[in-house]
Amino acid sequence: MKQGAITAVVLGASGRGKLYGDYALEHPDELKIVGIAELVDLRRQMYGDKYGVPVENRVATWQEMLERPKFADAVIIATPDHLHYEPCMQAIDLGYDILLEKPIAQTLEQCKKLVEYARSKKKIVCLTHVLRYSPYFLKLKEMIDTGRIGDLVSIQHFEPVDHIHMSHSYVRGSWHDSVKSTPLVLAKSSHDLDILYWLIGKPCRRVVAFGGLDHFRSEYAPKGSPLRCTDGCAVESTCPFSALKIYYRDRTWLYVFDLPEEEPARGEAILQYLKTTDYGRCVYRCENDQPDHYVMSMEFEGNVTVNFSIEAFTSYSGRRTRIMGTRGDIVGDMEHFTLTDFATGEKMVYDANAEDAENYKGAGHGGGDAGMIRDWIEAVRRQDASVMSTPLDDSLESHIIAFAAEQSRKSGQIVEIER
Ligand SMILES: NC(=O)c1ccc[n+]([C@@H]2O[C@H](COP(=O)([O-])OP(=O)(O)OC[C@H]3O[C@@H](n4cnc5c(N)ncnc54)[C@H](O)[C@@H]3O)[C@@H](O)[C@H]2O)c1
Structure with a gap:
């Protein structure tokens, strides 16, 4: 069903x-951003200018925005983890x-x-479990659902975080404190738990x-x-x-800073951020508590077993x-997978880049972002949550x-999940 663009208010103008905003610019017939709430003045102004948000609809906080009577079809909540529940309610x-x-x-209770x-208010709420929309995971699911490997017995799933990503997000950055934000297994891996389910x-x-x-702790801070x-570290060049x-x-992971494009102003601004924000702190002295290695085993209904690891x-x-x-197995790395049929020995190789290049490269998360946004817009247009591949009840399972x-x-202890 094609109709006019839906209108949305965005809370949080960062990544x-x-x-x-970019999706709305690229698809003006689908989505129009008509309001922005963002604490940082410069960010709010740049966002408003870039995405054509009327000046009267640019405010500093989500509270100010939601004090107003409804003036759009939808709200997009892109504030930090601790600011999801209240704005959404x-x-x-x-x-x-x-x-x-x-x-x-x-908390689980809030979720x-x-x-x-x-559900009671019959509102469409789409949680951004974008991997369900990536061509790679869609193909994996198709292989299982069509019986290509017989009955599913077991899965080993591994999420390598990357050591720099770990230091940026979970040691220095927004998720360094699991209580003020959310635990790593939820913050980083609700996607994975959702995919497994x-x-x-x-x-x-x-x-x-x-x-x-185990590692990002003060007792491991190197001498000097x-x-x-930026304070003259003796081991900076080898850390x-x-x-x-x-x-x-x-010049990586810069999306968290608001930077001028031109040099030398850009470099100077980065240095200033490193001197004044958590991103310049020594990783061994950050009051962080997120695990840097995590393994879990799960038993699903039907005795399907899963091992899952998150590694910094x-x-x-x-x-x-x-x-x-x-009757077969699959080995994959989120871009390619190989399915081997035990009876024939035949191998099928799937390459997400080759098979669905347009979708795959369309946006982040293996093409998942764009697919999810499209799906949600369609659900809002039709006023039918069942259109979405990510029903909210399903999203709750991962949590x-x-x-x-x-x-x-x-x-x-082993925890039995009671419903
Ligand atoms: N779906 C995914 O795959 C995915 C990927 C990355 C992040 N996320 C989630 O998206 C959310 C946002 O992520 P991000 O990386 O853009 O985070 P961020 O912390 O960089 O951005 C949040 C923005 O909200 C603003 N903000 C803070 N308090 C506010 C308030 N009271 N009112 C209005 N604005 C306020 C901040 O100034 C900031 O610009 C997080 O919850 C994160 O977990 C999801």
């Missing part, structure tokens, strides 16, 4: 907020449909409450998890390292986590998955598993 109250960045909320509230198609019954924070990498190396010399200390990122069935894993990791 994710801009993604939706208020937006539902105002009658908006919602695109809610994951995770749903900071359940929100899902129930959205989706591939298996049955609920998880039992979980056990181990892991912890000050509080900030893999040097902020000067990551942000200033390599890798030189690569993405996902690696091995799926074992009674239930994540909170159970944390309970297990902290208690040392």
Whole structure:
């Protein structure tokens, strides 16, 4: 069904907020951004100018935006993790449909409450579990659902975080404190738990998890390292986590800063950020508590078993998955997978880049971002949540598993999931 563009108000104008702005610019017949709430003045102004948001609809906080009567079809919530629950509940109250960045909320109780509230008010709330829309995972699911590997028996899934990504997001950055944000297994891996649940198609019954924070701790701070990498660190030139190396010399992970394009102003602004924000701090002195290695085992209904690992200390990122069935297996790395048929010995190789190049390169997360936004817009247009591949009830399952894993990791017990 094709109609005019839906209108949306965006809360939070950083990485994710801009993604939706870019989508609106590229697809003006589908989405129009008509309001922005963003704390940082410069960011708000740049966002408003770039995406054509009327000046009167640019405000500093989500609260200010949601004090107004409803003036758009939908709200896109792209604020930090601790600012998902309240804005979403208020937006539902105002009658908006919602695109809610994951995770749903900071506690399981809030997650359940929100899902129930959205259902009772008949509002469309799409949680951004974008991997369900990536051609790679869609193909994996098709292979399982069409019986290509017989009955599904077991999965090994691995999420290599990459050591720099770990230091940026979970040691120095927004998720360094699991209580003020959300636990790593939810913040980073609700996608993976969602994919596992989706591939298996049955609920998880039992979980056990181990892991912890072993390296990014003050007792491992090298001799001669000050509080900030910019303060004359004796080991800066050999430290893999040097902020000067990551942000200033390599110019990576800069999306968190508001920077001028021209040099030398750009370089000077980066240095200033490193001197004044958490991104310049020594990784061994950050008051961080997120685990840097995490393993969990799960038993799903039907005795399907899963091992899942999240590892900080890798030189690569993405996902690696091995799926074992009674008549075949699949080995994949999120770009390619090989399916081997036990009876014939035949191998089928799937290459996401080659097979669905347009979708795959269309946006982030293996092409998943664009597919998800399109799906949600269609659901809002039709006022029919069943159009979406990510029903909110399904999204909740990954959160239930994540909170159970944390309970297990902290208690040392196997946690039975009761529904
Ligand atoms: N779906 C995915 O795959 C995916 C990927 C990355 C991030 N995320 C999630 O998306 C959310 C946003 O991520 P991000 O990387 O853009 O985060 P971010 O922290 O860079 O951006 C959040 C923005 O919200 C603004 N903000 C903070 N408090 C505010 C308030 N009271 N009112 C209005 N604006 C406020 C901040 O100034 C910032 O610009 C996070 O919850 C994150 O977990 C999801």
